[in-house]
Structures are given as structure tokens and as C-alpha cells.
Amino acid sequence: MMLPAGNAAVVGLGGVDEGLPVAKKRSWGFLLIWPSFLYLLAFLIVYPFFYNVYQSLFSYSMLTGTSTFVGFQNYVDLFAQPDYANSLLTSLIILVAALSIETLLGITIALMLNQDFRGKVLARMLLILPLGTIPVVNGYIFSLLFFPSASPIDHVLNMLGLAHGVIPWLQDPWKARAVVILVDVWQWTSFMIIMILAGLSSVPKSFYELARLDNMSAWQTFWRITLPKIKLTLALAMLIRAMDLIKYFDPIFAITKGGPQSATETVSHLIYRFGFKAFAIGYASAGSIFVWAIIWVMSFLVISRVFTRKESLI
Amino acid sequence: MRRIQSESVAYRVFRAVYLLFFTVIFLFPIYWMVRTSLGSRTETLLYPPRYFPQHFELGSYARIFHDMNGSIVIWNTIRVNITAAILALALGIPAAYAVSRFDFKGKEGGFMFTVLSTRFLPPATALVPIYFLYVKLGLVNNLAGLVIAYAGLNLPIVIWVMRSFIDEIPRAMEESYMLDGHSRLGAFFKIILPLSLPGIAAMFMICNFLTWGEFLLSAVLTTTYTAQTIPIAVAQLEGDIGILWQQICAYGVIATVPIALIIVFFQRYLVRGFSFGILK
Numbered sequence: 001m002m003l004p005a006g007n008a009a010v011v012g013l014g015g016v017d018e019g020l021p022v023a024k025k026r027s028w029g030f031l032l033i034w035p036s037f038l039y040l041l042a043f044l045i046v047y048p049f050f051y052n053v054y055q056s057l058f059s060y061s062m063l064t065g066t067s068t069f070v071g072f073q074n075y076v077d078l079f080a081q082p083d084y085a086n087s088l089l090t091s092l093i094i095l096v097a098a099l100s101i102e103t104l105l106g107i108t109i110a111l112m113l114n115q116d117f118r119g120k121v122l123a124r125m126l127l128i129l130p131l132g133t134i135p136v137v138n139g140y141i142f143s144l145l146f147f148p149s150a151s152p153i154d155h156v157l158n159m160l161g162l163a164h165g166v167i168p169w170l171q172d173p174w175k176a177r178a179v180v181i182l183v184d185v186w187q188w189t190s191f192m193i194i195m196i197l198a199g200l201s202s203v204p205k206s207f208y209e210l211a212r213l214d215n216m217s218a219w220q221t222f223w224r225i226t227l228p229k230i231k232l233t234l235a236l237a238m239l240i241r242a243m244d245l246i247k248y249f250d251p252i253f254a255i256t257k258g259g260p261q262s263a264t265e266t267v268s269h270l271i272y273r274f275g276f277k278a279f280a281i282g283y284a285s286a287g288s289i290f291v292w293a294i295i296w297v298m299s300f301l302v303i304s305r306v307f308t309r310k311e312s313l314i
Numbered sequence: 315m316r317r318i319q320s321e322s323v324a325y326r327v328f329r330a331v332y333l334l335f336f337t338v339i340f341l342f343p344i345y346w347m348v349r350t351s352l353g354s355r356t357e358t359l360l361y362p363p364r365y366f367p368q369h370f371e372l373g374s375y376a377r378i379f380h381d382m383n384g385s386i387v388i389w390n391t392i393r394v395n396i397t398a399a400i401l402a403l404a405l406g407i408p409a410a411y412a413v414s415r416f417d418f419k420g421k422e423g424g425f426m427f428t429v430l431s432t433r434f435l436p437p438a439t440a441l442v443p444i445y446f447l448y449v450k451l452g453l454v455n456n457l458a459g460l461v462i463a464y465a466g467l468n469l470p471i472v473i474w475v476m477r478s479f480i481d482e483i484p485r486a487m488e489e490s491y492m493l494d495g496h497s498r499l500g501a502f503f504k505i506i507l508p509l510s511l512p513g514i515a516a517m518f519m520i521c522n523f524l525t526w527g528e529f530l531l532s533a534v535l536t537t538t539y540t541a542q543t544i545p546i547a548v549a550q551l552e553g554d555i556g557i558l559w560q561q562i563c564a565y566g567v568i569a570t571v572p573i574a575l576i577i578v579f580f581q582r583y584l585v586r587g588f589s590f591g592i593l594k
Binding site: 253 | 321332336337340341343344346350358360363365405406408409411416421423425428429431432434436438439443445446447466469470527534544548549552557562566569570573574576581589590
């Protein structure tokens, strides 16, 4: 996980470093990291972590306003009832579906936008616009688009002969999941497009010329030349998207509130519901701790690998 | 522009159709938002839908400002995001400078990695602790409370991205300045800050972009319009008597304009922000 000492990274980045002797650099400089480090540690890591651990061991009563020590009972309960496992599974389904569609669309659209054709600049601009929208507002817009018996989507599908009558988008569990996935795909495919375009700009045009001289097909060119060059950019973009999908909340709050029958309840929505609707603070905290454990394990296994290979990204 | 010769006519047609299809799909919800905000109330939920409303009106915008404290909410949103961005920059730039210019134990694996990991923790998991802390400190329904939280969300990205900007400034520049008898502090203010000004400006934009639509924290940490931002004001338009679609869409249009301008004009910088300064 450790990168080579700072200087090597700097040389790799800019090739401009022939600085002062290391001994002198030590001096007081590292003190500068402390204000922001303490801010993050105290506010976002240490305090929430210990608070969650503490609360996860207690049962809080709304009636009396008192907490009783219950040991690991909250954890046992959490996994004994279906809600929590269901929310983890729902988050996983949404993550896998949204991430694969976004990646596939992002790669194909970015590859096309990287070619020369008339209207390319305009297409580029229009195709990244969804990125500038507000997730919770998107939730409401998609509620309108899929509004029972007044849905323009239904209307178009009916006109094309692909459906008949009203489609129960938000009443059917899998259709509701599809809508929720669609909102994310709609907004964040643009993210994949601009990230992959940035990666593609690092592939020299001469590489494609050589591939053509070699009589490679477009398919071969992609797998042998383009993909290896953008592999880390792609990994980075997918990783960031995956982490954000674990947090997925806003559009669900607006469209389905987790329903129907908790078919679209992600883990973030569940923790919010436990903590601020049901006031089951102990469950919310136990659920949070478990999510943290997942994220930390993923961090050590995946994030550090993608991020420590950053020299080869540029 | 020269085309790559291997592009067949069939492929060019396919590409045009594919891109056109997705452009339409990507723009349609935005169009629907604008249409709903401008159309009349009776036209909002007609079936078959009115793709082009027959009556245009600005009533929903007027209602936001006259009946719903819209100007306060919008002003809150602007103030909170700008102040949080400035706070994150003020804390993050010195740290980024230290990481870029000094060596210390645990720099990459300890400090930078911990900083990064805070970006990946779902806010929902810190919601309960932060809420009860805010209750104790009197920060609930307080703009300062939102600023503190948003600065925390921005800080990891500020540190990573500003480090990459400062890495690009040759050390020789501050060193020659210091050889003239100036202190390192002087070099930081006279050399590093001015030279990284474009980076700081970009970072300021990125921060505003990232927190502009934040919903979950503001939903829990605010209770009345005096401290609410646009996303939470939007959610409050869903009430017991129904959903005020036109006002939601009007808020959406107002909130989307500045952020759409950022993504059109600062695209390269956004990529840099999204990728923690790794992609240039």
C-alpha cells in the first residue's frame, strides 16, 4: 500500500523535482497536515465510529429516553430479521446493474465521441449535461415520467407497440428496481463518458495508425491497444462509481421510499429509516458499523491497488 | 478533419443513430423538467401527455419566491456551498502543500489513504452520530452546521487534487525565492499560492459542484427554511395533499443552470476533481 517515498512520486508526476536535501524538508512542514487530518479524523471517522460502536451495544427507548445495555443483541437481531440482509442485497443488485450498464454505455459512447465527425463538439456537450442535475430532483422528474396512468414513457411504448395500457412501473418490485437503476444510469453515464474520454486522450493517434497498418480489426484494436491504455482510468472510474452506488439514496427517497415491499430499499435508506423514522438507533448504528467494515475491507483490497498504480495512469 | 479510412458507411450511420438516440434519452428528462415548470397545472399529468404545453406561465417560479421563501432557500444554498468550499480550501491547501513538499513517515499509506477513505464512507453511516453531536452543539438547523459537514465532504478531494496541482510547480521557484533570504512561509504565500491560483479556482468550482445537490445530510440536519438548501426544499414540496410538481421542477431548473454551466466550461477540471487529481 505504501507508495515509493514522496520524491519518486513527484518525479513521476512532473519530472521537475531536484529539491532541497531531505533532512531540511522534514523540519516543520508535516505539521501542516494536522488541521485537516484532525478535522477529518475527529468529525468523520473517530467520533462517528466510536459513537456507532457505543450505540450499537445499547437499546434506546423513545418512551423513557433511556438506553439499556444489550451487548451484541442488536447485531443478532439485525441479521435475524430480513430487512438488513435485504437492503444489502438490494444495494448489491443496484450496484451491479447500474455499474455494468454505465460502463458499457460509457465506453461505447466515449469511443465514438473520440472519433472525428461533424457535430462532435455539440454531441459531447449535450451528452454530459445530466451530470449537472440534482439527484433528488431527478427522482421527482422520473416519478413524473413513470407516473401511473400519466406516463410519457408508457405513451411512447404504447405508440411503438411495445406495451399495452398502463405499465405498473412503481408497483412491481423488479420494475421499480429498474426505474431506480435507470435514474442512476441516466445521470452518471455522463460521468463515465468524461472519465473515459480523459483516458482516451492519453492514447496517441499513431497507435491507431499502426493498428491499421497491421490490419487489425476494430475489435482487435480495442482489446489490444485501447483497453490496455485506459484500463486504470476505467478501474478508477468504476471504483468511484461503485462507492457512490453503495451510498445510493436521494432518488429512492423521492420515487419509491424503498418500496414496493422494500424492493428498492438500499442500505443507506434502511439506516436512515432506522435512525430517523423508527428511532431504532441501536440497529442503525449496528448496520452502519457493518457497512464500514465492508468499505474498509474493500479499501484495503481494491482502492489501494488502483490508487498506488497512479503513475501509470498518466 | 481526416477520417480513419476503415470507417465504413454502415458504421457511420450506426454511430450517428446510437449517439442521437442517447442524446435524446439524456435530454428528455431535462426537457420534461423545463416543460413542467413552465406548463399549466392542468397539463402536468394529462394522458396522453402534452409534449408541448399550450399554455406557458411563470406562475410556479413566482410561487417559489412569493409563497415559499425561495429567495432565502436559494441564498442559503449559495452561501453554504461557497463557504464550505472556502473552508475546505483553507484547511486542505496547507495539507496538500505539506504532502507535496515534505517527507514524513506514513505520508502515502497513512495520511493520504485515510483521507481518501473518508470520501468512500457512506454519509448515512455517520448520520446518527453527527445528528446527536449537532444537537449537543446547537448546530441543527444552522447554516454553520451544514458548512462544517460539507467542508468535511470536500476536504479529502481538496487535499488530493491540490497536491497534484502543487506537485506541478517546480521546486526551484520557491527555492530560489528562499535563497534570497525569504522564509518558507513567505515562499508559500508569494510563490505557491499565486502559481496555484488556477488550480484553486478550479478546485473551488469542483467543491461547489460536489455539494450543490447534497440531500441526505441537509435533510437530517435542517428543519426549517431558514437553514434549508434547494434539494431539501424540493423534497418538502411533497406533502400530505400531494406533490407540487411544477414548483419542484422550477426549483430544479433554477438549481441546474449554474451547475450545468460549470460542467460545460470546466469539464477538464471536473475530471481532475473526480479522479482525485490523478487524471489531468
